[in-house]
Amino acid sequence: xxxxxxxxxxxxxxxxxxxxxxxxxxxxxxxxxxxxxxxxxxxxxxxxxxxxxxxxxxxxxxxxxxxxxxxxxxxxxxxxxxxxxxxxxxxxxxxxxxxxxxxxxxxxxxxxxxxxxxxxxxxxxxxxxxxxxxxxxxxxxxxxxxxxxxxxxxxxxxxxxxxxxxxxxxxxxxxxxxxxxxxxxxxxxxxxxxxxxxxxxxxxxxxxxxxxxxxx
Numbered sequence: 001x002x003x004x005x006x007x008x009x010x011x012x013x014x015x016x017x018x019x020x021x022x023x024x025x026x027x028x029x030x031x032x033x034x035x036x037x038x039x040x041x042x043x044x045x046x047x048x049x050x051x052x053x054x055x056x057x058x059x060x061x062x063x064x065x066x067x068x069x070x071x072x073x074x075x076x077x078x079x080x081x082x083x084x085x086x087x088x089x090x091x092x093x094x095x096x097x098x099x100x101x102x103x104x105x106x107x108x109x110x111x112x113x114x115x116x117x118x119x120x121x122x123x124x125x126x127x128x129x130x131x132x133x134x135x136x137x138x139x140x141x142x143x144x145x146x147x148x149x150x151x152x153x154x155x156x157x158x159x160x161x162x163x164x165x166x167x168x169x170x171x172x173x174x175x176x177x178x179x180x181x182x183x184x185x186x187x188x189x190x191x192x193x194x195x196x197x198x199x200x201x202x203x204x205x206x207x208x209x210x211x212x213x214x215x216x
Contacts, residue, residue: 043124046119046120046121046124047121047124047125049121050112050115050116050119050121050122050124050125053112053115053116054112054113054116054133055206056112057109057110057111057112057113058202058205058206059206060109061108061109061140061198061202062202062206064106064107064108064109065195065198065199065202067106068105068106068147068195069195069199071103071104071105071106072188072191072192072195075103075150075154075184075188076185076188078100078101078102079181079184079185079188081097081098081100082099082100082101082157082181083178083181083182084096084097085097085098085099086099086174086177086178086181089168089169089174090171090174099158099161099177101154101155101157101158101161101184102154102158103150103151103154105147105150105151108140108143108144108147108198110137110140110141113133113137122134132204132205133205135201136201136204136205139194139197139198139201140198142194143191143194143195143197143198146187146190146191146194147191149187149190150184150187150188150190150191153180153183153184153187154184156180157177157180157181157184160173160176160177160180161177
């Protein structure tokens with residue numbers, strides 16, 4: 001805050017008066033400039049910190065994507081085996097394999113996004129950057145929902161398969177398990193779609209680093 005005091009000596013000329021006014025104006029302008037500079041530096045620091053946090057979270061999600069892409073391929077193979085096992089049980093044949101409804105999907109993170117959303121850093125981003133980041137994290141919410149519904153379906157199917165052990169499943173139970181297995185396949189395809197979109201988003205935001213080869 002700038003304090004403006006009356007002159008210690010009387011001003012006897014117009015020249016002195018204008019010099020005094022000019023000094024006050026320069027002081028005010030300097031104070032405003034300093035205030036704006038401090039505000040600008042604070043905003044630059046806030047934006048730089050936000051970008052750093054988002055970049056670190058992006059790398060965590062990139063690693064999670066690689067693990068999830070491989071896990072989706074494993075689940076796909078297991079569901080195909082499960083249908084063959086169910087078909088064998090229907091035919092009273094010896095199944096080639098066993099029922100497996102396990103799913104180990106890794107969490108997709110959005111904590112840094114929530115943080116920069118609350119501290120106002122998003123408002124400092126250029127519009128194009130903000131639009132891309134907002135799209136990516138909206139998509140991640142859909143991905144998380146897809147993961148949750150798949151895991152829920154797999155858990156239900158696994159409970160159905162284990163509920164009658166060691167007794168064999170009857171035809172009605174096999175019908176229900178077949179239906180739930182096919183439902184899991186559909187939910188898996190839905191999840192795979194969002195993983196493909198996530199891959200595109202990770203490359204778009206974080207550069208064109210290769211993400212191919214996971215699970216291949």
